[in-house]
Structure formats: structure tokens, C-alpha cells
Amino acid sequence: MENKAIQDxxxxxxxxxxxxxxxxxxxxxxxSYWEGDECxxxxxxxxxxxxxxxxxxxxxxxxxxxxxxxxxxxxAAHRAEGREIGTEPPxxxxxxxxxxxxxxxxxxNRPWIFRARIKEVKGRKTTVSCSLFxxxxxxxxxxxxxxxxxx
Amino acid sequence: MENKAIQDxxxxxxxxxxxxxxxxxxxxxxxSYWEGDECxxxxxxxxxxxxxxxxxxxxxxxxxxxxxxxxxxxxAAHRAEGREIGTEPPxxxxxxxxxxxxxxxxxxNRPWIFRARIKEVKGRKTTVSCSLFxxxxxxxxxxxxxxxxxx
Numbered sequence: 450m451e452n453k454a455i456q457d458x459x460x461x462x463x464x465x466x467x468x469x470x471x472x473x474x475x476x477x478x479x480x481s482y483w484e485g486d487e488c489x490x491x492x493x494x495x496x497x498x499x500x501x502x503x504x505x506x507x508x509x510x511x512x513x514x515x516x517x518x519x520x521x522x523x524x525a526a527h528r529a530e531g532r533e534i535g536t537e538p539p540x541x542x543x544x545x546x547x548x549x550x551x552x553x554x555x556x557x558n559r560p561w562i563f564r565a566r567i568k569e570v571k572g573r574k575t576t577v578s579c580s581l582f583x584x585x586x587x588x589x590x591x592x593x594x595x596x597x598x599x600x
Numbered sequence: 601m602e603n604k605a606i607q608d609x610x611x612x613x614x615x616x617x618x619x620x621x622x623x624x625x626x627x628x629x630x631x632s633y634w635e636g637d638e639c640x641x642x643x644x645x646x647x648x649x650x651x652x653x654x655x656x657x658x659x660x661x662x663x664x665x666x667x668x669x670x671x672x673x674x675x676a677a678h679r680a681e682g683r684e685i686g687t688e689p690p691x692x693x694x695x696x697x698x699x700x701x702x703x704x705x706x707x708x709n710r711p712w713i714f715r716a717r718i719k720e721v722k723g724r725k726t727t728v729s730c731s732l733f734x735x736x737x738x739x740x741x742x743x744x745x746x747x748x749x750x751x
Contacts (some may be wrong), residue, residue, distance in 0.1 A: 467649050467657040475648040477659075497626040498618050500694075506618040507695045508628075508666050512659025543651075543702065544658045550697045 454480035455488075455520045458534040463541070468516035479513055481520045481565075488521040490563040498557065505555035510581060510589050513563055515547050518577035518593035521565040525575065526597065542575065542595040549591035559583050573597040605631035606639075606671045609685040614692070619667035630664055632671045632716075639672040641714040649708065656706035661732060661740050664714055666698050669728035669744035672716045676726065677748065693726065693746040700742035710734050724748040 456469050456479065467476040481490045492513055500506045519542055526540045527533055534540075555561065565579040573596055581589040607620050607630065618627040632641045643664055651657045670693055677691045678684055685691075706712065716730040724747055732740040 462652060465648075465653055466651050468651075468659040473648055473650075475646075495626075497616075497624055499624075500617050500619075501613060502616055506663070507698065508619040508659070508663025511662040511666065511698055511700075512657070515659050515662065543705075546699070546701045547658065547662055548697065548699045549662075551695055554694075 454482055455524045455534060456480055460535060460539060463539075466516060468512045469520060477509070477513060477516075479516055481517050481524075483524070486566060488517070488524070488565045490517040490565075492561050492563070494557050494561060496557060500554075503557050505557055505561070505588075507549070507551055507589075510551070510555060510561075511547060511549045511591075513561070514549055514579050514581065514589070514591050515544055515593060517563045518565050518579050519544055519595050521567065521577050521579075522575040522593070522595035525567050525570070529570075539600060541598050541600050543598050545574070545594040545596040547591065547593050549589055551589050553586065553588050555581065555588040556583050561588075568592070605633055606675045606685060607631055611686060611690060614690075617667060619663045620671060628660070628664060628667075630667055632668050632675070634675070637717060639668070639675070639716045641668040641716075643712050643714070645708050645712060647708060651705075654708050656708055656712070656739075658700070658702055658740075661702070661706060661712075662698065662700045662742075664712070665700055665730050665732065665740070665742050666695055666744060668714045669716050669730050669742075670695055670746050672718065672728050672730075673726040673744070673746040676718050676721070680721075690751060692749050692751050694749050696725070696745040696747045698742065698744050700740055702740050704737065704739050706732065706739040707734050712739075719743070
């Protein structure tokens with residue numbers, strides 16, 4: 450595993466997202482790291498990130514899944530050119546669509562582990578699949594379609 | 601339009617959700633109201649609910665869409681029995697799946713208006729469709745499948 454998270458490589462303009470921006474003080478500040486072909490985000494929810502007491506809010510799960518997949522897509526696009534986010538010219542993506550299937554209530558008292566993989570790269574579109582695990586239980590699974598945008 | 605939001609009718613157990621709970625002080629505290637066959641949620645984002653400066657975070661959009669659709673489904677189920685949320689016995693739903701398509705960047709300087717409709721009720725499953733408008737522009741559209749759960 451690399452020492453530096455994908456989110457810590459972005460040039461400043463890309464660091465204010467509520468879900469993943471390192472400079473958004475009110476945000477979730479998720480961190481994503483490659484582990485082989487898998488991109489992994491481990492995140493510790495707070496008690497108030499609930500749907501009802503002690504179970505995780507679906508919107509927070511969707512937010513992390515969305516941001517983690519987008520970071521995965523953008524990082525993979527840079528890597529396909531043999532370089533990292535933060536090198537010139539920047540490659541940026543937006544989320545075109547997001548799908549999440551909630552498989553079971555998600556506990557709040559343990560870290561949430563999101564495991565993402567590139568499913569397909571086709572022209573400007575990258576499809577990323579991702580699942581959320583708590584301990585060994587898969588609590589949610591989903592997919593994003595990320596679209597390369599002009600800067 | 602009714603005076604009382606759906607979220608203000610829930611018994612206390614249902615009031616802690618980060619997206620829609622009236623008793624979650626750190627949450628978004630959205631409010632949903634019926635206007636004829638449409639259920640409407642108007643919400644004013646803060647500057648930090650961004651993806652990048654001045655544009656809305658997809659995760660926040662997904663969260664509101666999810667919670668607003670779930671409240672719509674639960675309220676409709678009570679109404680189908682000629683009563684309101686808060687009357688006995690309670691009817692509860694969970695989100696089974698969430699789909700959001702992002703159509704254009706969403707401005708942060710105007711209210712977000714989510715318009716939801718019941719698309720289908722089939723056994724324990726209610727499908728709700730919803731779009732996000734800013735002024736007259738549709739910025740996102742999506743759908744949830746909500747599942748009636750035993751209490």
C-alpha cells in the first residue's frame with residue numbers, strides 16, 4: 450500500500466469536495482489507497498452518521514462510494530499514462546451516474562471498508578464497481594459511471 | 601401544501617437519520633411536503649456542500665434524494681390506509697437500492713428543489729422517482745426502491 454492517499458495528491462482546485470476534499474473542514478475527508486488492482490477506503494463513521502440509532506445512513510454510504518469510485522477512476526486514468534495525480538496535465542472526472550444496493554443494515558461501531566475496482570474503460574467513460582464491508586460482511590454494493598471532463 | 605413536514609410526524613425512533621431526522625443536529629434535516637401527487641423537498645445548500653467551489657456535491661444530492669424518496673414511500677403507505685405517519689401501527693421502509701443520474705453541475709447559490717412521485721407499489725416494494733431542479737433546470741434525476749420492513 451502506498452503511503453499517500455489519492456486525495457492528498459490533487460492540485461488545490463480538487464480539494465474542496467464535501468465527500469473527499471482534504472481542505473473541506475466540514476466534509477468526510479475520505480482517503481483512498483491502491484492495494485494491487487483494488488482501491489481501498491477505510492472510514493470510521495461517527496455516531497450521528499446514522500439512519501436510525503447504531504445503523505449507518507444510506508446517504509453517507511452513497512457519498513463515500515461515489516467519491517471513492519471517482520478518485521479510483523481518476524487515479525487509474527493517470528496511471529494508464531504512467532504518472533500520478535498532481536502531475537501535468539491534470540485529468541478530471543465527474544460522476545455521470547451512481548447506483549447503490551443496500552444489502553443489510555450497516556453497523557456504526559466498526560470501520561467501513563470500501564473496495565473498488567475498475568470494471569470498464571470505454572472512451573471518456575470509466576465504470577467502477579465498489580462494495581462496502583464491515584468486518585467480513587458485505588453491507589452495500591454499487592457502481593458509478595465516471596465521465597472524463599475537459600478542464 | 602400541508603403545514604407539517606413528513607419528517608415532523610415520525611415517532612421519535614425515526615428522527616435521528618443524518619439525512620432527514622429532525623433530531624440529528626449534525627444532519628441535513630430535510631423537510632418533505634405533498635403538493636398533490638408530488639412530494640416536494642426544498643433545501644438550501646451551504647457553501648461547503650460542494651464538489652468543487654460553487655457546485656453541489658453528488659453525495660449530498662444522493663443523500664437528499666434517498667431520504668426524500670423514503671419519506672415519500674412511507675407517507676404514501678400510511679395514506680393508502682387513510683392515515684398519517686405518527687398514527688398506530690407505524691409502517692417503516694428501508695432503501696433497497698438508489699440510482700442517481702447527474703445531468704449537469706448543480707449550483708449552490710439557489711435552493712434545491714426535489715420533486716418525487718410514487719412510480720410503483722408492488723407487495724413490499726415501492727419505487728419512487730425523483731428529480732432535482734434548480735430554478736427551472738433539472739440537474740439530477742433518480743429512483744429508489746424502498747422495502748417495507750417489519751418492526
